[in-house]
Amino acid sequence: MCATADEPVRLSVWVHGRVQGVGFRWWTRARALELGLTGSASNRADGRVEIVAQGPRGDCERLLAALRCPDAPGRVTGVVARWGAPQPDVDGFVER
Numbered sequence: 001m002c003a004t005a006d007e008p009v010r011l012s013v014w015v016h017g018r019v020q021g022v023g024f025r026w027w028t029r030a031r032a033l034e035l036g037l038t039g040s041a042s043n044r045a046d047g048r049v050e051i052v053a054q055g056p057r058g059d060c061e062r063l064l065a066a067l068r069c070p071d072a073p074g075r076v077t078g079v080v081a082r083w084g085a086p087q088p089d090v091d092g093f094v095e096r
Contacts, residue, residue: 003060010084013051014044015067015076022074024049025095030064032093035059042096053093054086 004064015024025041028051032039037055051067053060066072066081 005061006023006056008055008086009057009060010086011039011053011060011064012082012084013053013064013067015049015051016047016078016079017077018075019049019073020047024073027073028063028067029093031063031066035063037063038090038093040094040096054090 020043024042025043028041028049031044032041032053033050035055037053037059039053041049041051051063064079064081070078
């Protein structure tokens with residue numbers, strides 16, 4: 001069964017490339033807040049940025065498209081996404 005655009009989901013994303021030290025987490029947070037999503041953007045020790053976003057599937061899909069866009073800060077060479085069920089008690093969108 002396909003999810004509807006307004007069904008709440010959890011999107012986990014790992015962004016590869018030159019995405020640390022270039023404002024990528026701040027930019028991601030701004031896009032997520034514009035879409036009304038909750039979650040976080042975190043630097044990983046291996047150079048990736050991990051993003052967890054929750055909200056309506058359509059808005060999470062828009063965030064995922066933005067992460068793949070050439071206008072994103074730095075240089076994105078790959079994006080890996082995983083969809084799941086939303087988790088309780090996630091408020092705001094933070095950079096870690």
